[in-house]
Amino acid sequence: MIFGRRHIISTKDFSREEIDFILDRAERLEPYARKGGLDLLKDKVVATLFFEPSTRTRLSFDTAIKRLGGDTIGFDSAESTSVVKGETLSDTIRIIESYADAIVIRHPREGAARMASEVSSVPVINAGDGAGHHPTQTLLDLYTMRKECRKPLGDLNVAIVGDLRYGRTVHSLAYALSLYGASLSLVSPEPLRMPESIINYLRKHGVTLVETPRIEDALGQADVLYMTRIQKERFPDPSEYLRVAGSYRITPDTLESVGNDMIIMHPLPRVNEIDPGVDSTRHARYFQQAFYGVPIRMAVLSLVMGKEI
Amino acid sequence: MNVSDRELRVKPINNGTVIDHIESGQALNVLKILGIGSHSKTVVSLLMNVPSGAMGAKDVVKVEGRELDPEEVDTIALISPRATINIIRNYEVAEKFRVGMPRKVVGIIKCGNPNCISNSNEPVSSKFMVESADPVLLRCSYCEFVLDKNIADNLL
Numbered sequence: 001m002i003f004g005r006r007h008i009i010s011t012k013d014f015s016r017e018e019i020d021f022i023l024d025r026a027e028r029l030e031p032y033a034r035k036g037g038l039d040l041l042k043d044k045v046v047a048t049l050f051f052e053p054s055t056r057t058r059l060s061f062d063t064a065i066k067r068l069g070g071d072t073i074g075f076d077s078a079e080s081t082s083v084v085k086g087e088t089l090s091d092t093i094r095i096i097e098s099y100a101d102a103i104v105i106r107h108p109r110e111g112a113a114r115m116a117s118e119v120s121s122v123p124v125i126n127a128g129d130g131a132g133h134h135p136t137q138t139l140l141d142l143y144t145m146r147k148e149c150r151k152p153l154g155d156l157n158v159a160i161v162g163d164l165r166y167g168r169t170v171h172s173l174a175y176a177l178s179l180y181g182a183s184l185s186l187v188s189p190e191p192l193r194m195p196e197s198i199i200n201y202l203r204k205h206g207v208t209l210v211e212t213p214r215i216e217d218a219l220g221q222a223d224v225l226y227m228t229r230i231q232k233e234r235f236p237d238p239s240e241y242l243r244v245a246g247s248y249r250i251t252p253d254t255l256e257s258v259g260n261d262m263i264i265m266h267p268l269p270r271v272n273e274i275d276p277g278v279d280s281t282r283h284a285r286y287f288q289q290a291f292y293g294v295p296i297r298m299a300v301l302s303l304v305m306g307k308e309i
Numbered sequence: 310m311n312v313s314d315r316e317l318r319v320k321p322i323n324n325g326t327v328i329d330h331i332e333s334g335q336a337l338n339v340l341k342i343l344g345i346g347s348h349s350k351t352v353v354s355l356l357m358n359v360p361s362g363a364m365g366a367k368d369v370v371k372v373e374g375r376e377l378d379p380e381e382v383d384t385i386a387l388i389s390p391r392a393t394i395n396i397i398r399n400y401e402v403a404e405k406f407r408v409g410m411p412r413k414v415v416g417i418i419k420c421g422n423p424n425c426i427s428n429s430n431e432p433v434s435s436k437f438m439v440e441s442a443d444p445v446l447l448r449c450s451y452c453e454f455v456l457d458k459n460i461a462d463n464l465l
């Protein structure tokens with residue numbers, strides 16, 4: 001499988017075989033993600049261009065680059081760059097591509113990474129564009145399920161809970177799970193339901209799915225409980241928000257009826273969807289999930305730079 | 310000979326292109342797609358709301374001295390899927406074909422997502438993939454926004 005010089009823009013650009021290939025690579029890199037000791041990216045410079053702040057994603061990429069023995073340049077907010085002076089993203093990319101061997105970009109506008117990849121002669125990795133794609137998040141989510149669940153991805157029942165309307169990373173995740181044939185339970189308040197176009201897509205691709213506003217309906221059969229944040233701004237009426245947010249809060253009590261092997265994931269940061277009391281239960285996996293971002297990003301970086309391990 | 314035939318023959322053109330069977334009301338948008346504006350020197354005749362057996366009413370655009378190539382005109386299919394193109398040479402119809410739905414549409418339609426990179430000051434053209442021809446469904450190649458109605462209103 002050829003990944004060298006390939007851009008990583010959207011999960012939708014990848015087949016199931018290609019995703020498996022990346023996950024396998026991450027598996028081999030995981031020991032080095034914990035303690036380093038590789039020099040696959042020796043003498044390589046990766047630019048991390050964060051036009052909007054996202055500290056966790058940036059640190060995760062930085063760690064991945066350093067664990068591979070590479071160097072980074074870049075910035076973590078547009079204020080510190082010439083962007084405020086009105087320079088176009090196209091110009092910024094044209095300049096940076098002559099400094100770096102790969103570009104990681106996060107940008108507030110949707111489609112920014114796709115455009116950057118058209119301009120750049122070095123591989124571009126999308127680290128989130130507006131409400132758009134964030135492919136390494138989806139990859140690390142899949143990796144977490146593969147590592148932490150006792151069943152293959154295709155046999156899983158994944159309950160995705162929260163804002164399914166605006167959370168585009170959740171859309172990518174649902175799409176990717178459909179490649180494996182996993183079953184989905186989509187739990188959201190009525191105004192934040194998964195968009196019809198995605199539901200249709202999933203049904204067309206034979207995904208077994210249930211939509212419900214009640215988390216209790218999904219808990220019993222779930223192998224994975226994927227929690228997401230619900231933002232207050234989405235609700236015109238604050239009391240409606242409180243009602244919904246309250247009903248999607250996971251506490252140790254909520255978990256009494258669930259299967260022993262069910263795992264709880266969350267892209268973090270959490271606000272109050274998961275009670276800290278859950279952290280010490282056998283179900284919590286969100287901190288491992290955050291760690292798995294490192295081997296996944298190591299895999300992606302080494303692949304696009306054509307490095308074998 | 311029906312009314313529209315007589316109308317069309319009022320002023321036959323020597324060399325050029327006649328775009329026939331345009332959905333009535335879309336003739337001006339067709340000019341827009343062809344890049345013919347107020348500064349254009351091309352001789353253009355415009356017939357609007359011509360009675361038509363098959364369509365009830367249709368628009369017709371005649372462009373003199375210019376042969377349009379299929380790629381140039383395929384975009385017309387977005388707003389007038391039944392349009393036909395007649396290439397005229399020496400007052401004769403030398404070639405006749407229907408517009409075909411293009412696979413992609415570049416630089417002609419504005420993305421409906423205000424936060425799309427193609428709607429910023431970047432030096433890029435908008436770009437859509439045609440996902441379905443009937444009904445017309447376009448997907449922005451940058452932000453994946455789906456455009457399926459009011460396509461004529463989004464002409465750049």
Ligand SMILES: [Zn+2]
Binds near residue numbers: 420421422425426449
């Ligand atoms: Zn767009």
